[in-house]
Amino acid sequence: MAKSTVFFKNKPRICSTFTIAGPKEGNSLFGKYIHEILKDDRFDEDTFEKAECKMLSYCIEQTIKSANKKQTDINALISGDLLNQIISASFAARNFDFPYIGVYNACSTFSEALSLSAVLVDGGYMKNVVAATGSHFATAERQYRYPLELGSTRPPQSQWTVTGAGGALITDKGSYPKIISATFGKVVDFGITDANNMGAAMAPACCDTLLTLLKETDTSPKDYDLILTGDLGALGSRLMKKLAKERGVNIDNHCDCGEMIYNLKEEEYQGGSGAGCSAVVFSSYIYKKLMKKEIKRMILLATGALLSSLSSQQGESIPGISHAVVVEA
Amino acid sequence: MAKSTVFFKNKPRICSTFTIAGPKEGNSLFGKYIHEILKDDRFDEDTFEKAECKMLSYCIEQTIKSANKKQTDINALISGDLLNQIISASFAARNFDFPYIGVYNACSTFSEALSLSAVLVDGGYMKNVVAATGSHFATAERQYRYPLELGSTRPPQSQWTVTGAGGALITDKGSYPKIISATFGKVVDFGITDANNMGAAMAPACCDTLLTLLKETDTSPKDYDLILTGDLGALGSRLMKKLAKERGVNIDNHCDCGEMIYNLKEEEYQGGSGAGCSAVVFSSYIYKKLMKKEIKRMILLATGALLSSLSSQQGESIPGISHAVVVEA
Numbered sequence: 263m264a265k266s267t268v269f270f271k272n273k274p275r276i277c278s279t280f281t282i283a284g285p286k287e288g289n290s291l292f293g294k295y296i297h298e299i300l301k302d303d304r305f306d307e308d309t310f311e312k313a314e315c316k317m318l319s320y321c322i323e324q325t326i327k328s329a330n331k332k333q334t335d336i337n338a339l340i341s342g343d344l345l346n347q348i349i350s351a352s353f354a355a356r357n358f359d360f361p362y363i364g365v366y367n368a369c370s371t372f373s374e375a376l377s378l379s380a381v382l383v384d385g386g387y388m389k390n391v392v393a394a395t396g397s398h399f400a401t402a403e404r405q406y407r408y409p410l411e412l413g414s415t416r417p418p419q420s421q422w423t424v425t426g427a428g429g430a431l432i433t434d435k436g437s438y439p440k441i442i443s444a445t446f447g448k449v450v451d452f453g454i455t456d457a458n459n460m461g462a463a464m465a466p467a468c469c470d471t472l473l474t475l476l477k478e479t480d481t482s483p484k485d486y487d488l489i490l491t492g493d494l495g496a497l498g499s500r501l502m503k504k505l506a507k508e509r510g511v512n513i514d515n516h517c518d519c520g521e522m523i524y525n526l527k528e529e530e531y532q533g534g535s536g537a538g539c540s541a542v543v544f545s546s547y548i549y550k551k552l553m554k555k556e557i558k559r560m561i562l563l564a565t566g567a568l569l570s571s572l573s574s575q576q577g578e579s580i581p582g583i584s585h586a587v588v589v590e591a
Numbered sequence: 592m593a594k595s596t597v598f599f600k601n602k603p604r605i606c607s608t609f610t611i612a613g614p615k616e617g618n619s620l621f622g623k624y625i626h627e628i629l630k631d632d633r634f635d636e637d638t639f640e641k642a643e644c645k646m647l648s649y650c651i652e653q654t655i656k657s658a659n660k661k662q663t664d665i666n667a668l669i670s671g672d673l674l675n676q677i678i679s680a681s682f683a684a685r686n687f688d689f690p691y692i693g694v695y696n697a698c699s700t701f702s703e704a705l706s707l708s709a710v711l712v713d714g715g716y717m718k719n720v721v722a723a724t725g726s727h728f729a730t731a732e733r734q735y736r737y738p739l740e741l742g743s744t745r746p747p748q749s750q751w752t753v754t755g756a757g758g759a760l761i762t763d764k765g766s767y768p769k770i771i772s773a774t775f776g777k778v779v780d781f782g783i784t785d786a787n788n789m790g791a792a793m794a795p796a797c798c799d800t801l802l803t804l805l806k807e808t809d810t811s812p813k814d815y816d817l818i819l820t821g822d823l824g825a826l827g828s829r830l831m832k833k834l835a836k837e838r839g840v841n842i843d844n845h846c847d848c849g850e851m852i853y854n855l856k857e858e859e860y861q862g863g864s865g866a867g868c869s870a871v872v873f874s875s876y877i878y879k880k881l882m883k884k885e886i887k888r889m890i891l892l893a894t895g896a897l898l899s900s901l902s903s904q905q906g907e908s909i910p911g912i913s914h915a916v917v918v919e920a
Contacts, residue, residue, distance in 0.1 A: 361775035385714030446690035
């Protein structure tokens with residue numbers, strides 16, 4: 263038995279996706295692939311936290327609707343976000359009359375949720391499970407760094423938390439992209455302490471999960487049309503490729519959701535991040551490519567940095583984690 | 592197909608448990624059942640947060656050791672806690688060379704983790720999964736209420752966060768207590784806004800999950816030797832029984848982990864709470880009773896209140912959630 267990889271005999275399907283994002287994400291080159299763009303990142307709410315929750319809730323609702331399913335068809339929602347006590351997910355779940363399984367692995371929560379959804383559907387335990395995650399720039403800045411009102415400058419190694427949410431409905435049959443396997447990641451800590459340099463904190467974990475996946479599935483990077491990491495950003499992506507190369511694995515077919523989502527010419531520096539980043543990129547552009555069979559087989563490796571404001575204040579380093587799913591058209 | 596309940600054909604086993612708790616928990620009547628009692632709730636660390644993480648880490652290690660298994664036998668850790676970004680679980684996972692799946696549903700995280708572990712083992716995806724959760728009075732007070740140094744008084748409807756951690760190793764065979772089914776709970780909100788009255792916030796969700804479980808498993812309370820709720824406390828337990836009675840279900844064989852863990856004569860008021868509460872009570876006293884077959888069939892319904900300091904500040908109510916597992920000796 264592979265230690266970290268679980269294989270899905272019944273190949274659970276991703277039968278629908280939905281994405282929603284803020285105006286900044288909408289204005290990037292990537293914007294045209296996102297299902298719905300907000301004109302105002304407050305989403306008619308009086309706080310950014312409520313806007314984040316509303317985005318996620320709306321995204322869950324539309325994911326179900328896009329699949330032509332009813333809310334009564336859904337067995338469970340697996341969701342998480344970056345806010346303390348994952349309140350966006352928990353309060354979004356309040357709007358639905360089906361079970362809620364709250365998960366958290368920072369920005370790798372989307373592939374964690376996809377993996378668990380696939381397990382529940384593949385094993386015949388459930389028929390329809392929604393996996394959804396989101397994040398919001400303004401809430402993340404306030405919680406992890408400084409209030410926006412302070413006007414702090416950001417260092418060049420930093421990333422920009424994506425204002426957006428993405429959802430996917432995992433079901434047991436139909437002609438849709440299939441989840442073939444999931445590789446659950448270990449916590450890997452290379453001792454990074456700069457909370458502005460998430461890419462460096464996450465790259466080692468991402469590399470570890472990728473190498474584990476390749477070994478346990480007996481494949482090489484060439485067997486995939488795309489190796490898509492979550493939000494390593496420009497610097498983190500280069501670090502990850504370098505780490506892999508040092509271990510004898512060359513990855514040429516790699517893209518990073520964080521690098522793709524913005525135009526990379528302004529204040530985002532290394533690119534996007536956040537639990538919404540990989541969720542939005544995968545569930546929009548990438549999912550469409552899978553549906554058209556322009557991508558036939560790919561790995562999604564969402565990546566997370568495990569820290570809190572408090573852990574950094576107490577001098578802790580920032581360990582990373584990455585969970586991977588293999589998806590086939 | 593039952594909507595919320597998943598049934599386990601292969602009946603995953605709980606082959607070992609371990610619990611650790613603070614001096615206050617050790618001094619209660621319940622203390623003698625806990626595997627290890629700390630003399631100092633700092634656990635030789637310089638912060639309470641680090642002590643909480645160390646308890647959880649130690650508990651995971653000892654759970655594996657008690658089963659006479661090696662760390663290399665373990666496929667995954669499913670864990671969570673009450674701290675922002677579940678840092679206790681994430682930093683504890685750093686000490687182990689196996690995958691980590693972070694989960695969060697407040698104080699219902701223990702039964703959530705048990706349920707997902709049972710799914711992974713029952714489906715043949717994994718052989719050995721550790722489910723573990725913990726909490727710490729001092730860290731919870733500081734994060735959710737006030738720093739201890741402030742000496743705030745606590746209102747009579749409040750509960751006392753358990754300083755402790757509990758772990759269970761779920762495996763695929765052997766003569767051990769078996770997990771028969773898991774019922775995933777919905778988020779239920781009765782509009783409670785008093786962050787000191789968690790029992791009232793959680794009771795409706797607990798009642799909802801119990802009634803769903805009874806319906807979907809076609810059983811009645813009499814079919815169980817024990818219906819064990821997580822941390823409703825004295826008041827919450829009475830509310831839950833009242834709500835169930837109003838819906839035509841009488842529960843006489845009910846105990847609450849929060850009511851059991853302290854002596855209920857001092858400042859704990861309604862009893863214990865926290866992600867460590869049900870984990871410690873179930874994994875010590877109750878597990879021993881199951882092993883001796885003094886309990887033959889029971890329901891564990893850990894209960895969680897979904898809030899953050901911020902959600903309360905922004906005027907949100909406190910929804911509850913409860914996940915249930917049925918365990919047979």
